[in-house]
Amino acid sequence: MTSMDDIITSASSITEDPFFISPSPTTDEDYDYTDNLFCDRSSVREFRSRFEPPLFWMIAVVGGAGNLAVVWIYMNYRRRLKTMTDVYLLNLALADLLFLVTLPLWAAEASHGCWSFGSVLCKLNSALYKVNLFSSMLLLTCISVDRYVVIVHTTMAQNTQVERRRCSRLVCLGVWLLALLLATPELAFATTGEPDTQGYCRMMFPTHLGNRTKILVLSLQVSMGFCLPFLVMAFCYSVIIAKLLNTRNFKKHKAMRVILAVVVAFVVSQLPYNGVLVVNAAEASTMTMTDCEELKRFDKAGQVLKSLAYMHACLNPFLYAFVGERFRHDLLKLLHVRRCQPTNKNLNSKSCRSPMGSTRASVMSDSDTSQALSL
Numbered sequence: 105m106t107s108m109d110d111i112i113t114s115a116s117s118i119t120e121d122p123f124f125i126s127p128s129p130t131t132d133e134d135y136d137y138t139d140n141l142f143c144d145r146s147s148v149r150e151f152r153s154r155f156e157p158p159l160f161w162m163i164a165v166v167g168g169a170g171n172l173a174v175v176w177i178y179m180n181y182r183r184r185l186k187t188m189t190d191v192y193l194l195n196l197a198l199a200d201l202l203f204l205v206t207l208p209l210w211a212a213e214a215s216h217g218c219w220s221f222g223s224v225l226c227k228l229n230s231a232l233y234k235v236n237l238f239s240s241m242l243l244l245t246c247i248s249v250d251r252y253v254v255i256v257h258t259t260m261a262q263n264t265q266v267e268r269r270r271c272s273r274l275v276c277l278g279v280w281l282l283a284l285l286l287a288t289p290e291l292a293f294a295t296t297g298e299p300d301t302q303g304y305c306r307m308m309f310p311t312h313l314g315n316r317t318k319i320l321v322l323s324l325q326v327s328m329g330f331c332l333p334f335l336v337m338a339f340c341y342s343v344i345i346a347k348l349l350n351t352r353n354f355k356k357h358k359a360m361r362v363i364l365a366v367v368v369a370f371v372v373s374q375l376p377y378n379g380v381l382v383v384n385a386a387e388a389s390t391m392t393m394t395d396c397e398e399l400k401r402f403d404k405a406g407q408v409l410k411s412l413a414y415m416h417a418c419l420n421p422f423l424y425a426f427v428g429e430r431f432r433h434d435l436l437k438l439l440h441v442r443r444c445q446p447t448n449k450n451l452n453s454k455s456c457r458s459p460m461g462s463t464r465a466s467v468m469s470d471s472d473t474s475q476a477l478s479l
Contacts, residue, residue, distance in 0.1 A: 143396035148403045152214045159411050160211035163418055164204045170421035171197040171204070173435065177425075181434045187265075188250045188272035193425055195276045196243040200417040203236035207414070219305040223296050226305035230294035234287035235280075237329055240417070242279045244370070245333040246272075247424065252340035256347050286328060289321050315388045322385040330378040334370065341367055366423050373416040377409040 174197035178185070185191050206229050213219045219226055250272075254261045261268065289307065296303040309317050341363045348359055383402075387393055393402065425431050 143399060145400065145403070148400050149217060151404050152407055153217060155407060156214040156411065157211040160207040160214075160414070163411070163414050164207040164211075167200060167204045167415075167418035167421075170418060170426075171200045174421050174425045175201070177431060177434050177438065180438055185269070187254075188268050188275075189247060189254075191269070191272040191276060192243050192247045192250065195279070196240055196247070196420060196424065199236045199240040199243060200420055202232060203240065203417055206233045206236075213305060218303045219296050220303070221305075226296050227291055227294045230290035230305060230307070231287045234290050234325075235283045237325075238283035238286045239279050240420070241329045241333045242283065243276070244420075245336045246275055246279065248333075248337045248340040252344060255344050286324060289317075318388050319385050322381050322388070326378050326381050326385070330374050334374075337367060337370065362423075362427055369416065369419050369423055373413050373419070377406070377413040380406045380409055 174193065178190070178194045178197075185194065209221060209225070209229050212221075221229075250268075253268075293307045293309055294305060295308050296305055307321070345360055345363060380402075384406075393399055426435070
């Protein structure tokens with residue numbers, strides 16, 4: 105959608121309309137069709153210039169505030185991260201923040217009709233986007249697995265707390281390294297095009313690499329950025345719900361509502377756009393979508409669905425952190441302390457007590473179901 109990574113099959117094809125996103129863009133990638141070089145895409149560029157900038161800025165601001173609050177809480181109250189979920193949530197917030205940093209540059213490109221920040225920053229921004237796309241999706245997968253272990257295999261989880269906490273740090277390191285590996289195509293091939301063309305930041309492969317490389321990149325994004333996380337989440341949360349249905353815990357219905365919200369938000373935000381990417385990969389080999397008007401409608405739909413997928417970075421703090429009573433308690437306490445910090449040394453310190461100092465209700469202990477479900 106954003107003409108970030110236009111993967112094209114030949115170096116010569118960049119002389120065509122630089123926003124030729126033929127059927128569907130990928131989370132940053134707009135792909136060209138060499139047999140539709142003369143389709144006028146000006147209406148698509150106009151739609152993009154009006155639609156993407158305000159929405160990207162809104163996502164960046166709202167998501168930035170939410171994820172900064174998560175990091176702020178952990179740095180102030182949880183310096184010693186107690187559970188695997190804590191470690192994953194902190195890394196997820198950092199991944200979302202780094203992803204959101206890239207949006208203002210893509211918004212500027214959409215608004216101005218070209219990339220004006222240079223080839224090096226084009227590579228870095230494209231790679232940073234992909235690193236954090238993959239890391240955030242893989243971290244969501246890790247959170248679902250951790251919740252499964254803590255709730256379904258409670259005894260084992262309690263007996264291996266220390267080992268699991270150490271393991272979580274190694275898992276996070278592995279997630280970031282894998283995400284960096286999956287982002288190497290952006291570092292290698294992202295470019296702003298030839299000097300005499302309008303400079304969109306896109307991926308451009310040498311002629312000999314052809315459509316196979318394009319299909320491979322799309323396949324990796326769909327499989328690692330959606331299919332794997334979805335399959336793991338579906339399995340883990342279905343087993344968790346079955347387990348909760350057989351318990352008499354008074355908060356099990358709230359727990360199931362949280363799980364349902366997590367799964368629905370993930371599917372609604374990610375499935376439509378990944379469906380677009382699958383069609384795009386198929387079109388790379390079959391080239392069946394040849395009508396210009398149909399292509400332009402598909403381009404615009406892809407832009408809308410890509411923005412919907414980006415909104416998940418705004419939802420993560422609310423789905424995984426702010427729903428937790430302990431987390432909300434810490435946030436309110438921290439805000440209360442900041443607001444009540446006395447400027448007069450004689451001010452009665454009792455007036456600055458936390459409004460929730462005695463209410464720390466949870467389903468189980470910090471390392472149990474309550475923590476795993478962020479309840």
